[in-house]
Amino acid sequence: MEKFQPPRGTRDLLPAEMAAREALFSRLRGVFRSYGYGEVWTPAFEDFDLLARKSGPDIEQELYVFTDKAGRKLGLRFDPTVPICRIVASSPNLPKPMRFCYLTNMWRYDRPQKGRWREFWQAGVELLGSPRPEADAEVLAVAADCMRAAGLKRFAFRVNSRTAVEALAKEAGIPEGKKADALRALDKLAKVGKAGVEKELQEKGIPRAKAEAFLGLVGQEGGRTDPGIARITELLKEMGITNVRHDPSVVRGIDYYTGFVFETMVEGHEDLGSVASGGRYDTLVGLYGGGEVPATGFGMGIDRVMEILGTGKAPVPHLLVAPVREELAGNALSLAGELRARGVACEAEVMGRSLRKQLEYANSRGIPHLLFVGEKELKAGAYTLRDMQTGKEQQLSLEAVAKQLRG
Amino acid sequence: MEKFQPPRGTRDLLPAEMAAREALFSRLRGVFRSYGYGEVWTPAFEDFDLLARKSGPDIEQELYVFTDKAGRKLGLRFDPTVPICRIVASSPNLPKPMRFCYLTNMWRYDRPQKGRWREFWQAGVELLGSPRPEADAEVLAVAADCMRAAGLKRFAFRVNSRTAVEALAKEAGIPEGKKADALRALDKLAKVGKAGVEKELQEKGIPRAKAEAFLGLVGQEGGRTDPGIARITELLKEMGITNVRHDPSVVRGIDYYTGFVFETMVEGHEDLGSVASGGRYDTLVGLYGGGEVPATGFGMGIDRVMEILGTGKAPVPHLLVAPVREELAGNALSLAGELRARGVACEAEVMGRSLRKQLEYANSRGIPHLLFVGEKELKAGAYTLRDMQTGKEQQLSLEAVAKQLRG
Numbered sequence: 001m002e003k004f005q006p007p008r009g010t011r012d013l014l015p016a017e018m019a020a021r022e023a024l025f026s027r028l029r030g031v032f033r034s035y036g037y038g039e040v041w042t043p044a045f046e047d048f049d050l051l052a053r054k055s056g057p058d059i060e061q062e063l064y065v066f067t068d069k070a071g072r073k074l075g076l077r078f079d080p081t082v083p084i085c086r087i088v089a090s091s092p093n094l095p096k097p098m099r100f101c102y103l104t105n106m107w108r109y110d111r112p113q114k115g116r117w118r119e120f121w122q123a124g125v126e127l128l129g130s131p132r133p134e135a136d137a138e139v140l141a142v143a144a145d146c147m148r149a150a151g152l153k154r155f156a157f158r159v160n161s162r163t164a165v166e167a168l169a170k171e172a173g174i175p176e177g178k179k180a181d182a183l184r185a186l187d188k189l190a191k192v193g194k195a196g197v198e199k200e201l202q203e204k205g206i207p208r209a210k211a212e213a214f215l216g217l218v219g220q221e222g223g224r225t226d227p228g229i230a231r232i233t234e235l236l237k238e239m240g241i242t243n244v245r246h247d248p249s250v251v252r253g254i255d256y257y258t259g260f261v262f263e264t265m266v267e268g269h270e271d272l273g274s275v276a277s278g279g280r281y282d283t284l285v286g287l288y289g290g291g292e293v294p295a296t297g298f299g300m301g302i303d304r305v306m307e308i309l310g311t312g313k314a315p316v317p318h319l320l321v322a323p324v325r326e327e328l329a330g331n332a333l334s335l336a337g338e339l340r341a342r343g344v345a346c347e348a349e350v351m352g353r354s355l356r357k358q359l360e361y362a363n364s365r366g367i368p369h370l371l372f373v374g375e376k377e378l379k380a381g382a383y384t385l386r387d388m389q390t391g392k393e394q395q396l397s398l399e400a401v402a403k404q405l406r407g
Numbered sequence: 408m409e410k411f412q413p414p415r416g417t418r419d420l421l422p423a424e425m426a427a428r429e430a431l432f433s434r435l436r437g438v439f440r441s442y443g444y445g446e447v448w449t450p451a452f453e454d455f456d457l458l459a460r461k462s463g464p465d466i467e468q469e470l471y472v473f474t475d476k477a478g479r480k481l482g483l484r485f486d487p488t489v490p491i492c493r494i495v496a497s498s499p500n501l502p503k504p505m506r507f508c509y510l511t512n513m514w515r516y517d518r519p520q521k522g523r524w525r526e527f528w529q530a531g532v533e534l535l536g537s538p539r540p541e542a543d544a545e546v547l548a549v550a551a552d553c554m555r556a557a558g559l560k561r562f563a564f565r566v567n568s569r570t571a572v573e574a575l576a577k578e579a580g581i582p583e584g585k586k587a588d589a590l591r592a593l594d595k596l597a598k599v600g601k602a603g604v605e606k607e608l609q610e611k612g613i614p615r616a617k618a619e620a621f622l623g624l625v626g627q628e629g630g631r632t633d634p635g636i637a638r639i640t641e642l643l644k645e646m647g648i649t650n651v652r653h654d655p656s657v658v659r660g661i662d663y664y665t666g667f668v669f670e671t672m673v674e675g676h677e678d679l680g681s682v683a684s685g686g687r688y689d690t691l692v693g694l695y696g697g698g699e700v701p702a703t704g705f706g707m708g709i710d711r712v713m714e715i716l717g718t719g720k721a722p723v724p725h726l727l728v729a730p731v732r733e734e735l736a737g738n739a740l741s742l743a744g745e746l747r748a749r750g751v752a753c754e755a756e757v758m759g760r761s762l763r764k765q766l767e768y769a770n771s772r773g774i775p776h777l778l779f780v781g782e783k784e785l786k787a788g789a790y791t792l793r794d795m796q797t798g799k800e801q802q803l804s805l806e807a808v809a810k811q812l813r814g
Contacts, residue, residue: 003497003696004457006450007481012494015445015507022436022446029429034747036724036754036774038422039429043413043526044451044483044514045471050411064452066473069516074414076451087419090410095771097757100422107451109476119450127757134736134757141744238737239744289410317443329541330645337548337646340441347443350504350534350541364502367443 009110009118015314021121021306025103027149028123028300035142037101037125042083044107048073050086053287054256064107076107080299081256081284084126089290096129096293103302115272115304124278124299128285131294133228136260136280137235143264143276143298144241150305154267155275156243159233160250162257162279164226165218168248172214178206180255182214187251190273194219218248232260258282260296269308276300313366317345318405319385320367322358324374332373335383335398339371342402346371362388371401416517416525422721428528428713432510434556435530435707442549444508444532449490451514455480457493460694461663471514483514487706488663488691491533496697503536503700510709522679522711531685531706535692538701540635543667543687544642550671550683550705551648557712561674562682563650566640567657569664569686571633572625575655579621585613587662589621594658596625597680625655639667665689667703676715683707720773724752725812726792727774729765731781739780742790742805746778749809753778769795778808 006012013021032039045066052059052075064076077083080102088098103123110116125142127135140157147155162183169182185200192200194215201211229246236244252261258281263274278298285293319339323332329349336348347367349358355372362370372384385401386393396404413419420428439446452473459466459482471483484490487509495505510530517523532549534542547564554562569590576589592607599607601622608618636653643651659668665688670681685705692700728746730739736756743755754774756765762779769777779791792808793800803811 004454004493005497006493007452007454007475007479008477010450010452012450012490013448014494015447018446018448033722034724034752036752038721039425040422041420041425043417043419044512045414045417047411047414061476064473064475066471068414068471069468070415072414083419086411086413087421090412095768099754105451130757130759132736132757132759134740134755134759137740138755138757141740145747235737235740238741240741314445315440317441329539330544330642333541333544333548333642334645334647340552345441345443347506348541348545350537350539350545352537352539352541361502 007118009112011117016311017306019315020309020311021302024150024302024305024309025123028103028146029101031142031145031149032101032125034145035099035125035138037099037142040084040087040100040102041104042077042080042087042102045074045076046083046086048075050288051075051078051082054082054284062109064109077104078106078108080104080106080122080124081126081281081297082288084128085285085290085295086288088128088285088293088295089288092290097135098128099125100128101125115301115307117303121302122299123302124276124297126295126297128293128295130296131282133231133235133260135294136232136296137239139278139296139298140232140236140244140262141239141241143262143278143300144243146300147264147276150300151309152266152275152305155264156245156267157241157262157264158245158247158250159229159260159262160247161226161229161259162251162261163259164229165248165251168217169214172217173210174206174214178204182206183251184253186214186218186249187253189218189249220248228260252277252279256281256284262298266308272304272307274301275304275308316365316367317347318367319344319346319369319371319401320358320362320365321346321348321371321373322355322362323349324355324372326352328373328375328378331378335371335373338398339402342398343406344402359388369405414525416519418524423718424713426722427716427718428709431557431709431712431716432530435510435553436508438549438552438556439508439532441552442506442532442545444506444549447491447494447507447509448511449484449487449494449509452481452483453490453493455482457695458482458485458489461489461691469516471516484511485513485515487511487513487529487531488533488688488704489695491535492692492697492702493695495535495692495700495702496695499697504542505535506532507535508532522708522714524710528709529706530709531683531704533702533704535700535702535704537703538689540638540642540667542701543639543703544646546685546703546705547639547643547651547669548646548648550669550685550707551650553707554671554683557707558716559673559682559712562671563652563674564648564669564671565652565654565657566636566667566669567654568633568636568666569658569668570666571636572655572658575624576621579624580617581613581621585611589613590658591660593621593625593656594660596656601626627655635667659684659686663688663691669705673715676711679711679714681708682711682715723772723774724754725774726751726753726776726778726808727765727769727772728753728755728778728780729762729769730756731762731779733759735780735782735785738785742778742780745805746809749805750813751809766795776812 181204261279264276280296282294588611668686671683687703
């Protein structure tokens with residue numbers, strides 16, 4: 001019979017991976033809470049019109065789109081920010097600023113490759129209502145705390161301003177109508193190099209001289225100071241965040257950014273691309289009917305972070321509670337319950353196996369201790385606790401077992 | 408401009424609701440871990456063939472089904488058990504028993520009604536590899552611990568055996584070919600009453616006398632003892648779980664159960680139906696090419712449980728760090744960072760507002776304290792902490808602020 005697999009570009013997350021992810025999520029939730037962000041969850045699918053509004057109908061090529069049985073055209077969420085903007089647009093009376101965070105999966109119909117999945121996860125924040133550099137600085141500070149909470153130490157932020165790049169394009173003589181093409185080409189600089197960008201610029205009808213001038217201006221790193229970026233960098237310095245570099249080539253692909261943008265590179269893992277990215281998107285809420293709400297935010301790519309962190313072993317309980325005879329299975333279940341009530345994670349035997357088979361199983365699962373349950377032990381209220389690694393055995397009351405294993 | 412809403416039958420979960428859910432999830436994870444269950448996550452969508460295999464292609468009416476750009480027919484997950492069986496079927500060498508748990512959303516194209524959403528959540532366990540009553544007893548014990556972990560005290564389990572109901576159907580003279588129809592009709596007993604079930608039985612071509620005989624036998628509660636149920640009930644009693652009643656009318660709608668089934672009713676909330684249900688499904692893994700793997704499990708309906716529990720208020724941070732002049736915004740950001748490092752959750756002002764406006768904001772958000780940041784305070788290293796409720800103010804060092812608010 002054929003075996004089923006997860007659909008192409010997706011995978012199952014098994015206990016070792018999930019335990020590591022849950023530990024990460026719990027630390028990230030702690031960071032978000034410490035800044036006053038409130039978690040939200042939005043449905044997996046949205047009206048396709050909502051999803052397409054910012055990018056145009058071509059986005060359909062990159063999404064999972066379907067029609068429900070009532071004829072509604074829906075699409076799987078591919079971004080956490082759009083649904084949050086929908087919430088804000090329909091709640092005009094919430095006090096500002098609004099601080100929302102999310103830890104969620106989303107879907108994109110993309111060519112699967114390293115660190116890129118068709119079902120992927122992001123965690124991040126959206127700070128809505130403030131047009132000021134303090135808001136951008138806070139968002140980057142949250143990202144910095146998230147990186148540290150993930151255990152990543154050697155990372156750096158690359159910041160830029162979309163308005164500054166647009167000014168450089170103008171200075172290079174790139175016509176207004178080609179500006180979007182120029183930014184989209186520049187976004188690929190890290191991937192395709194200077195020659196690749198120049199080639200794309202020319203393919204888009206931008207004369208070679210202007211393309212060179214544009215790349216020349218962009219290349220003058222630090223040579224120009226964008227006042228917005230300068231103020232954000234200054235605020236970050238006050239907050240003790242100094243691993244921030246102005247990089248005029250950082251544009252971020254997504255087309256809703258309006259000003260400050262940033263990305264986060266981890267030393268030795270540059271091939272994964274940015275693991276935490278974001279910026280300012282002052283026009284997005286307005287697009288969904290919510291008036292003008294300036295906003296800034298970032299998202300961390302959980303799958304990329306997990307790629308760097310790796311996973312340990314799947315967690316196992318402290319103990320297997322092992323009846324010495326099949327008839328004592330009920331006693332084993334009941335003792336296991338008493339141990340759990342005392343804080344000991346344990347499995348009870350439910351297979352009716354011989355003691356030898358139970359020892360083999362505990363070994364294969366890597367369960368570190370075994371507790372024998374026999375008539376004699378039940379009468380005495382003292383059980384044999386076996387250390388599976390050393391083979392050492394002790395006679396202990398349940399209380400003493402709990403004390404030893406919890407400690 | 409039109410406002411967008413979540414698609415029909417779905418909703419956004421906002422911070423108050425999410426905080427309550429996360430607290431519940433964290434307690435449920437604790438229960439699962441204490442029994443040795445390892446968490447898994449499976450993709451939101453699966454091959455439609457996988458989803459349809461157990462129920463036949465008619466299930467398509469109840470699912471979100473779509474075709475991806477490569478022509479694969481996919482469907483959104485509508486059940487947590489099928490994907491876990493897929494994992495088990497493709498991993499024949501894992502040591503047995505296997506204990507998997509999940510906390511996940513899923514989707515069903517259903518008529519929206521109270522406690523029933525098109526995107527809904529379940530948390531539960533699957534215990535695979537054991538055909539024995541100890542396994543069923545363990546699963547119900549996990550459910551009992553989950554109910555208690557959710558803070559629910561007044562609940563009762565209704566248990567039954569599918570094989571026992573089938574025997575009653577046979578005894579009543581219902582032909583083998585009509586057995587599935589009879590069980591499906593019986594499943595609606597709580598909803599449509601005895602007359603409704605009789606009507607459906609007759610519509611399915613079962614003569615009135617046989618229908619009455621069947622319902623008569625089913626109604627003899629406790630009058631017959633199914634040996635499987637009796638043993639499970641005995642094991643549960645040994646574990647201290649006594650709120651278990653044998654109810655021959657419990658069938659559970661889903662057609663994969665093969666033996667023991669149970670549901671959980673909360674006193675005063677019977678209208679929500681069962682909040683935690685499960686049973687034995689010995690043939691499901693085999694359906695996906697995994698050989699014979701006896702299995703049992705249960706799932707808790709998180710949306711129904713939340714309906715009972717209700718949600719509190721959205722969490723707010725301890726404190727707003729409020730610069731007295733706009734120019735001190737950077738100092739406020741930086742002090743907020745120092746307070747967070749000392750365990751204080753706080754917002755910093757990012758709107759450039761006057762102190763009066765900041766006080767108004769703290770009030771509207773329900774933030775209980777405000778810390779004033781002025782030049783004098785910065786020089787002295789002592790800040791004014793205001794209790795927003797009493798209006799009381801104290802001069803304190805950051806350390807003292809942290810000590811007071813954390814405590």
